[in-house]
Amino acid sequence: MTVMLLGKNGQVARELQRTLLPFGSLDVFGRDRIDLEKPETIPGVLRDAGDAIMIANATAFTQVDQAETNSAAAFAVNQDAVGILARQALERDALLLHYSTDYVFNGRKAAPYVEADETDPLNVYGHSKRGGELAITGSRCKHLVFRTSWVFSADGDNFIKTILRLAHERPQLRVVADQFGAPTSAELIADVTALAVAAYRRGHLPDGIYHLTASGRTSWHGLACHVVRRAIEIGFEPKAGPDDIEPITTAEFPRPAARPLNSSLDCTALSSRLGLSLPDWRVHVDRMLDQLRTRGWKP
Ligand SMILES: NC(=O)C1=CN([C@@H]2O[C@H](COP(=O)(O)OP(=O)(O)OC[C@H]3O[C@@H](n4cnc5c(N)ncnc54)[C@H](OP(=O)(O)O)[C@@H]3O)[C@@H](O)[C@H]2O)C=CC1
Numbered sequence: 001m002t003v004m005l006l007g008k009n010g011q012v013a014r015e016l017q018r019t020l021l022p023f024g025s026l027d028v029f030g031r032d033r034i035d036l037e038k039p040e041t042i043p044g045v046l047r048d049a050g051d052a053i054m055i056a057n058a059t060a061f062t063q064v065d066q067a068e069t070n071s072a073a074a075f076a077v078n079q080d081a082v083g084i085l086a087r088q089a090l091e092r093d094a095l096l097l098h099y100s101t102d103y104v105f106n107g108r109k110a111a112p113y114v115e116a117d118e119t120d121p122l123n124v125y126g127h128s129k130r131g132g133e134l135a136i137t138g139s140r141c142k143h144l145v146f147r148t149s150w151v152f153s154a155d156g157d158n159f160i161k162t163i164l165r166l167a168h169e170r171p172q173l174r175v176v177a178d179q180f181g182a183p184t185s186a187e188l189i190a191d192v193t194a195l196a197v198a199a200y201r202r203g204h205l206p207d208g209i210y211h212l213t214a215s216g217r218t219s220w221h222g223l224a225c226h227v228v229r230r231a232i233e234i235g236f237e238p239k240a241g242p243d244d245i246e247p248i249t250t251a252e253f254p255r256p257a258a259r260p261l262n263s264s265l266d267c268t269a270l271s272s273r274l275g276l277s278l279p280d281w282r283v284h285v286d287r288m289l290d291q292l293r294t295r296g297w298k299p
């Protein structure tokens with residue numbers, strides 16, 4: 001019983017190497033084995049690897065601003081490769097696990113987004129990820145797609161580490177305070193993925209797209225202030241404290257890619273089916289900071 005996992009060193013990929021183990025022997029495909037910017041090479045590589053009961057795709061072109069100028073790579077990895085994986089899953093009758101993003105929405109809804117809400121991505125990354133979703137749902141393969149948001153882990157590159165670094169370099173920071181969402185740990189995503197797969201196998205969870213984030217909401221500014229405050233409490237010594245982080249508007253921090261103002265995802269569909277209470281976003285942020293401290297991580 002082989003589980004093919006695409007992605008090796010990514011935030012979610014690393015955690016899935018822990019939580020998918022009970023479902024079969026893991027065959028991990030890093031960039032060295034499959035380059036998803038060349039989607040046409042995927043069928044050959046997977047054929048040589050043999051059969052599988054599950055294909056988990058934790059890869060993506062995740063550099064949101066770079067996607068604006070390298071849309072060919074973003075669409076190859078986030079859409080075209082995903083379509084090929086869906087066909088591979090269908091041919092093998094394997095379950096395809098896949099991840100998508102809050103950035104498929106335009107962020108203009110006042111309330112948290114539910115799965116059935118209309119998508120309307122604002123940037124190339126969001127368009128390419130929506131393309132990946134459609135490639136799966138249009139393929140008739142067995143699938144679970146989890147839309148998540150603002151992902152972090154102690155191993156990965158993410159906003160939290162960026163803010164810790166900046167706070168150690170500069171006495172003052174400026175961070176947007178009008179984009180809202182739920183910071184979500186790769187650990188939580190991988191844990192809930194395993195629960196979802198188990199429920200799927202028991203027939204308790206149908207194929208589909210599900211929202212999966214931590215609970216609660218904050219802005220990037222709220223997250224940055226929390227991170228710096230907590231970091232000081234556990235012994236980091238940044239130059240900037242929480243009061244030195246200026247709240248600014250999106251317009252005051254121009255970036256190549258537009259980002260949604262409301263990134264909140266309503267996770268009721270998944271949590272109610274799994275009988276789960278998703279933890280507040282602060283729980284795993286604090287855990288990650290503790291991990292960094294214990295490891296002696298230097299910002
Ligand atoms: N990061 C975030 O804030 C969010 C992420 N998501 C989604 O969650 C999923 C996981 O994201 P996350 O773990 O944060 O991503 P990371 O950026 O941490 O990791 C990206 C992964 O994609 C792989 N990859 C990228 N390009 C290629 C390529 N050309 N060929 C082969 N492999 C490639 C990398 O491979 P290797 O390990 O070999 O280097 C790595 O495993 C993605 O679908 C993403 O869209 C959704 C919302 C927020």
Ligand SMILES: Cc1cn([C@H]2C[C@H](O)[C@@H](COP(=O)(O)OP(=O)(O)O[C@H]3O[C@@H](C)C(=O)[C@@H](O)[C@H]3O)O2)c(=O)[nH]c1=O
Pocket residue numbers: 062063064065101102103148149150151158159162163166173174175176179220253255259
């Ligand atoms: C570093 C920094 C960022 N910002 C702003 C810019 C942006 O609006 C916001 C987040 O910045 P980042 O570029 O780190 O995050 P970004 O790459 O937009 O993060 C997104 O990644 C993709 C993969 C997803 O799917 C999304 O869910 C989301 O996590 O914070 C500041 O205001 N000040 C700063 O010093």
